[in-house]
Amino acid sequence: MIDVRLTAVSKRFAKSSDSAAVDDVTVTIGAGEFFTLLGPSGCGKTTTLRMVAGFYFPTSGHIHFGDDDVTHWTPNKRDTGMVFQNYALFPHMTVAQNVAYGLKVRRVSRADQARRVTEALEQVHLAGYGDRRIDALSGGQQQRVALARALVIRPRTMLLDEPLSNLDAKLREETRAEIRRIQRESGTTSIYVTHDQAEAMAMSDRIAVMESGRVQQVGTPHEIYYKPANAFVARFIGRSNVLSLPVTGATDDSVAVRLPGGATIDVGAPAGHGLGAGDTALVSARPEHIALGGDDDTAAMRGRISHVEFTGMATNISVDVDGNEVMAALIDAPAGLQLGDVVGLRLVPERLWVVKP
Amino acid sequence: MTAATRTAPAWAAALGRRLSGGANSRWFPYLLVLPLVLVLWGFVVQPMFATFRESVSANGSDNYLQFLSSSGVARESLFTSLFISAASVLLCGIVGVAMAFLLKRFHFRGRRLIEAFILVPAALPPLIGAVSFQLLYSNIGIVPRGLQALLGTEKPVLAFDGIAGVLVVHTFTMYPFFFLAASAALAGMDPSVEEAAYNLGAGRFRVWRTVLLPMLTPALISASLLVFMTSLASYTAPLLFNVSQTMTMQIYINRTNGDLPMASAYASVLGIVSIIFLLAMRWYEGRRNYQSQSKGISAVRREITNPIGRWLAPLASVLATLVLLAPVAAIALVAFSEDRSWTTEVLPPTYTFENFVTIFTDPKAFEPILNSVQMSLIAVVGCVVIGVLIAYAVRRLKFVGRGLLDVAVMIAWALPGTVVAINLISAFSTGNAFSFGQVLVGTFWILPLAYFVRFLPIVFRSSSATLALIDPSLEDAARNLGASWLRAFYTITVRLMLPGVLAGALLAFVHGVGEFVASVLIYTSSTVPISVAINNRMYSFELGTAAAYGMLQVLLIFVVMWFSGRLESSRTATRRAEQWTN
Numbered sequence: 025m026i027d028v029r030l031t032a033v034s035k036r037f038a039k040s041s042d043s044a045a046v047d048d049v050t051v052t053i054g055a056g057e058f059f060t061l062l063g064p065s066g067c068g069k070t071t072t073l074r075m076v077a078g079f080y081f082p083t084s085g086h087i088h089f090g091d092d093d094v095t096h097w098t099p100n101k102r103d104t105g106m107v108f109q110n111y112a113l114f115p116h117m118t119v120a121q122n123v124a125y126g127l128k129v130r131r132v133s134r135a136d137q138a139r140r141v142t143e144a145l146e147q148v149h150l151a152g153y154g155d156r157r158i159d160a161l162s163g164g165q166q167q168r169v170a171l172a173r174a175l176v177i178r179p180r181t182m183l184l185d186e187p188l189s190n191l192d193a194k195l196r197e198e199t200r201a202e203i204r205r206i207q208r209e210s211g212t213t214s215i216y217v218t219h220d221q222a223e224a225m226a227m228s229d230r231i232a233v234m235e236s237g238r239v240q241q242v243g244t245p246h247e248i249y250y251k252p253a254n255a256f257v258a259r260f261i262g263r264s265n266v267l268s269l270p271v272t273g274a275t276d277d278s279v280a281v282r283l284p285g286g287a288t289i290d291v292g293a294p295a296g297h298g299l300g301a302g303d304t305a306l307v308s309a310r311p312e313h314i315a316l317g318g319d320d321d322t323a324a325m326r327g328r329i330s331h332v333e334f335t336g337m338a339t340n341i342s343v344d345v346d347g348n349e350v351m352a353a354l355i356d357a358p359a360g361l362q363l364g365d366v367v368g369l370r371l372v373p374e375r376l377w378v379v380k381p
Numbered sequence: 382m383t384a385a386t387r388t389a390p391a392w393a394a395a396l397g398r399r400l401s402g403g404a405n406s407r408w409f410p411y412l413l414v415l416p417l418v419l420v421l422w423g424f425v426v427q428p429m430f431a432t433f434r435e436s437v438s439a440n441g442s443d444n445y446l447q448f449l450s451s452s453g454v455a456r457e458s459l460f461t462s463l464f465i466s467a468a469s470v471l472l473c474g475i476v477g478v479a480m481a482f483l484l485k486r487f488h489f490r491g492r493r494l495i496e497a498f499i500l501v502p503a504a505l506p507p508l509i510g511a512v513s514f515q516l517l518y519s520n521i522g523i524v525p526r527g528l529q530a531l532l533g534t535e536k537p538v539l540a541f542d543g544i545a546g547v548l549v550v551h552t553f554t555m556y557p558f559f560f561l562a563a564s565a566a567l568a569g570m571d572p573s574v575e576e577a578a579y580n581l582g583a584g585r586f587r588v589w590r591t592v593l594l595p596m597l598t599p600a601l602i603s604a605s606l607l608v609f610m611t612s613l614a615s616y617t618a619p620l621l622f623n624v625s626q627t628m629t630m631q632i633y634i635n636r637t638n639g640d641l642p643m644a645s646a647y648a649s650v651l652g653i654v655s656i657i658f659l660l661a662m663r664w665y666e667g668r669r670n671y672q673s674q675s676k677g678i679s680a681v682r683r684e685i686t687n688p689i690g691r692w693l694a695p696l697a698s699v700l701a702t703l704v705l706l707a708p709v710a711a712i713a714l715v716a717f718s719e720d721r722s723w724t725t726e727v728l729p730p731t732y733t734f735e736n737f738v739t740i741f742t743d744p745k746a747f748e749p750i751l752n753s754v755q756m757s758l759i760a761v762v763g764c765v766v767i768g769v770l771i772a773y774a775v776r777r778l779k780f781v782g783r784g785l786l787d788v789a790v791m792i793a794w795a796l797p798g799t800v801v802a803i804n805l806i807s808a809f810s811t812g813n814a815f816s817f818g819q820v821l822v823g824t825f826w827i828l829p830l831a832y833f834v835r836f837l838p839i840v841f842r843s844s845s846a847t848l849a850l851i852d853p854s855l856e857d858a859a860r861n862l863g864a865s866w867l868r869a870f871y872t873i874t875v876r877l878m879l880p881g882v883l884a885g886a887l888l889a890f891v892h893g894v895g896e897f898v899a900s901v902l903i904y905t906s907s908t909v910p911i912s913v914a915i916n917n918r919m920y921s922f923e924l925g926t927a928a929a930y931g932m933l934q935v936l937l938i939f940v941v942m943w944f945s946g947r948l949e950s951s952r953t954a955t956r957r958a959e960q961w962t963n
C-alpha cells in the first residue's frame with residue numbers, strides 16, 4: 025500500500041540561481057516503510073522533506089498522502105510528526121509539556137494526555153523526566169524528547185531530518201538502533217534524512233540517493249551497495265573503484281570486459297545498459313572485493329603500492345595501475361607490505377557491477 | 382626570610398615589587414579602586430544621602446507623610462507619574478513589538494525605508510524631541526491645525542495635550558526599547574521551534590500564543606522595565622505639555638519656589654523607585670533567554686500575498702517614514718521661520734536665514750553653544766578617565782565589593798536628571814570634603830559635575846563592552862614579554878579599547894551638549910547651556926531661534942551617530958538603543 029507519493033516534484037527558490045534545489049523527484053513510499061533520503065550536503069534532502077511537511081510548497085509536481093493531494097495543505101493540517109535536526113524543543117516548557125503539545129492541539133482529554141505522555145516517555149526511556157526543564161537535559165535526552173513529541177501524536181508519517189547529527193559517535197549508533205526499534209513497534213511510515221551512508225544503510229528499508237536535487241537511485245541498501253546505478257552512487261556509498269574497461273561482448277544482463285592483465289571476464293550489468301563490443305564500460309569494484317595474487321600472466325592487473333595503512337580489521341592499500349589509483353582492502357594481508365612493492369591484484373567477478381557514468 | 386631580619390630598604394623593595402606586580406598582586410586592585418570608590422561615593426552616593434537629610438531637615442517626616450495623605454499634590458503626582466509610566470510601557474510595547482514583527486517577519490516594499498529611519502525620533506535630545514512633538518501634535522501643532530484648516534472646524538483636530546501629549550512623546554521616543562529587544566529576540570529565535578509547533582498541528586494564532594509570545598517574554602520584560610524607568614524620569618515632556626503633577630515637575634516647581642526640603646523629598650522618593658527598578662533589571666538580566674544558535678537557514682520572511690496588503694504596504698511604509706522623519710523636519714522648517722511671525726497659521730508664514738546668522742554673529746547668542754561645548758568637554762574628560770578605570774576594575778580585577786562598584790555606576794545611570802541635580806544641590810551648596818571645602822552650587826563647576834555624573838555610565842558601558850571582547854591573555858602576554866603592568870595596560874589594553882572608549886566619549890559629549898533636565902535646575906546665568914537657551918527662547922516666543930539651536934544639535938548628533946556607527950559596527954542593537962534613547 026502506498027502511503028506517501030511524490031510525483032515530479034520540483035522546487036526553485038525565488039532568488040537563488042536558476043538551478044532547482046529539488047529537481048523532478050518521483051518516489052513512492054509504502055505504508056510502514058522506513059525510507060531514507062541520502063545525499064551529500066546541499067543536495068536537496070531537507071527541501072524535499074520540508075515539502076512533505078508543508079513548510080515549502082513545490083514549484084511544480086504533486087504530493088499525495090494516500091489518496092489525498094496534500095501539495096498545498098498547510099503544515100498543521102498534514103498530521104506529520106517531524107523531528108528536527110536541532111530538536112526544536114520549546115525552551116519555555118518542561119519535557120512533559122513539550123510532549124503534550126500536539127495532544128493539546130488535538131484536544132485529547134487531560135487523562136489521555138497524561139497517559140500517552142507517560143507512555144511516550146517510557147518508550148524513549150525517559151520515564152520520570154517529565155518535570156525537567158529542557159536545558160537540564162543532555163543532547164541525547166533532548167533528541168529522545170523530540171522523538172517522543174513527534175511519536176505521541178501517532179502521526180501518519182514521521183519525518184526525521186538528520187536527528188542524530190548533533191550526537192557523538194557512540195550515542196549515534198545506540199540511538200539509531202533505538203529509533204528503528206520504535207519505528208518497527210509503532211509501524212509508522214517514516215522518512216529519514218541523512219548524509220551519513222552508514223546510518224542510511226543500517227536503518228533503512230529503502231534508500232533514495234540524491235545529488236544536485238535529483239534522485240540518482242532508489243533501492244534497498246543491498247541493491248544500492250551491490251548494484252549502484254551510476255558512478256556517483258558507487259563512490260558515495262562506501263568506497264568504490266570505478267574502472268574503465270574495454271567491452272568485448274554483451275548480453276542483456278552482463279557485459280564481457282577485458283582486464284588490464286589481459287583476461288576477459290563477465291560482469292553483471294543493469295537491464296538496458298546499451299553497451300556493445302568496442303565500447304568502454306565503467307565497472308564498480310569495491311576494495312574488499314580486490315585481493316592480492318597472481319603473477320604477470322594470471323593477475324587482473326599489476327601495479328606499484330603507493331599507500332599502505334593498517335586499520336586492524338584490514339590493510340588498505342592503494343596501487344598505481346597505469347596511472348590509475350586502485351584501492352584494495354586486504355583481510356589477512358602478509359606482513360611486510362612496503363610502499364613501492366609491485367603486486368598483482370585479483371578481482372571477485374560476481375561482485376563487480378557495470379554502472380552508468 | 383622572616384620579618385625580623387628584614388631591613389627597611391628590603392621592605393621598601395618588596396613593596397615596589399608588589400606594586401609592579403600589578404593586576405596579579407593581591408592588594409594592587411584596592412590601590413587602583415580606592416580613588417574610584419571615593420569619586421563614586423563623593424559624587425553619586427553621598428549626594429543622595431545629602432538629599433535625604435535635606436528632605437527631613439525642616440520638619441522631619443512631614444514631607445513624606447504627604448505621599449500617604451489621601452489628598453494633595455504629592456500623592457497625586459506619584460500616581461500620575463506611575464500611571465504615565467505604565468501607560469507608556471503599554472503603548473511602547475504595542476508599537477515596538479508590532480513594528481518588530483512587521484519588519485522582521487514580513488517582506489514588503491518599503492520595509493528598508495522604515496528600517497533606515499526607525500531610530501530617528503529616539504535619537505533626538507530630550508528637549509528637541511519634546512519641542513518637535515509640540516510643534517507637530519499639540520494645540521498649536523502643525524498637524525491639528527492642518528486638519529482644522531482642511532476640515533474647516535472651529536478647533537484644531539486631534540490635538541494632543543496634557544497627559545495624552547506626554548504619552549505621544551514617550552511612545553515615539555521610547556518604543557525603540559521594545560522594537561530592538563523584540564527584533565533581537567526574534568532574530569535569535571530558532572525558527573524550527575516555531576515550525577515544530579505548526580508541525581504538531583497548531584494554527585497561527587495558537588503558535589503566537591503558546592510559542593512566540595512566551596519566548597519573547599524575557600526581552601519584553603527587560604524592555605518594560607527600561608521604558609517604565611525612563612518614563613518615570615521624563616521631565617521635558619510633562620514640562621512642555623503642561624502636566625505639572627508628576628514627580629519630576631514637582632521637583633522642579635518646589636525647587637524654583639525655594640522649598641528645597643520638599644523638592645528633596647520628591648527626589649528621594651523618585652530616586653528610590655528608580656534604584657528599585659535598576660536592581661530589578663539587573664536581577665532579571667541574569668536570567669535565562671531563549672536565544673539559540675541552530676545551524677541552517679534562519680527565519681524566512683513571509684511575503685505579503687494578500688492583494689490589499691500588497692497595495693497598502695508601500696503606502697503605509699511611506700506614511701510611517703514620514704511620521705518618523707516629521708520631528709526633524711518640523712525643527713528644520715521652524716528653524717528657518719522668522720521669530721514671532723508664526724501665530725495661528727498652519728505653517729510658519731515667513732522664512733529667513735536670520736536665526737542662524739544671529740546665532741553665529743551675535744556673541745550673546747553664540748555664548749550658550751560655547752558654554753555647552755566647554756562644559757561637556759570637561760565632563761567627558763572626567764568620564765573617560767574614571768569610566769575606563771572603573772570598567773577595567775570591574776571587568777579585570779578581583780576584589781571585594783566589585784559588584785557594588787558596578788552598581789554605583791549604574792545608579793548614576795538610573796537616577797533621573799532632576800534627581801541628580803537636586804542631589805548635587807543638597808551636597809554642594811555648602812563646602813564639602815569632595816569639593817575641597819568649596820561651594821559649587823552657583824559656580825561654573827556645578828554643570829560639568831552634573832554632566833559627569835549623568836554620562837559617566839555611558840563611557841563606562843561602552844568601555845566595559847569593548848573590554849569584554851578583548852582577550853585578557855593579551856595583557857598577560859605583554860607582561861610575559863617583560864612589560865610592567867602600567868605599560869601593558871597602556872600599550873595593549875587601552876590601545877585596543879580605544880574605539881569603544883571613543884564611541885562612548887562622543888556619545889557622552891553629544892548628550893552633554895543636549896542636556897536639559899539637570900541643567901535647568903542648576904545653571905547659573907553666566908553659564909547658560911544651549912538647551913536652557915532654547916527653553917528661554919521658546920518662552921519668549923522666539924521659536925525660530927530656538928529651533929535653529931535645535932537644528933544645530935540635530936546635525937551634531939547625526940554626524941556623531943554616523944561616525945560612531947563606523948567605529949563600532951559590531952555592537953549589539955540593544956546596546957545601541959540604550960545609548961541613544963534617553
Ligand SMILES: Nc1ncnc2c1ncn2[C@@H]1O[C@H](COP(=O)(O)OP(=O)(O)OP(=O)(O)O)[C@@H](O)[C@H]1O
Nearest residue numbers: 037040045064065066067068069070071072219678
Ligand atoms: N530558503 C531557501 N532559500 C534559498 N535557497 C535555499 C533555501 N533552502 C535551501 N536552499 C538551497 O537549496 C539547496 C538544497 O538545500 P537543502 O537544505 O535541501 O540541502 P540538504 O540536502 O538538506 O543539505 P544538508 O545536508 O547540508 O542539510 C541548497 O543549495 C540550498 O542553498
Ligand SMILES: [Mg+2]
Nearest residue numbers: 069070071185
Ligand atoms: Mg538539511
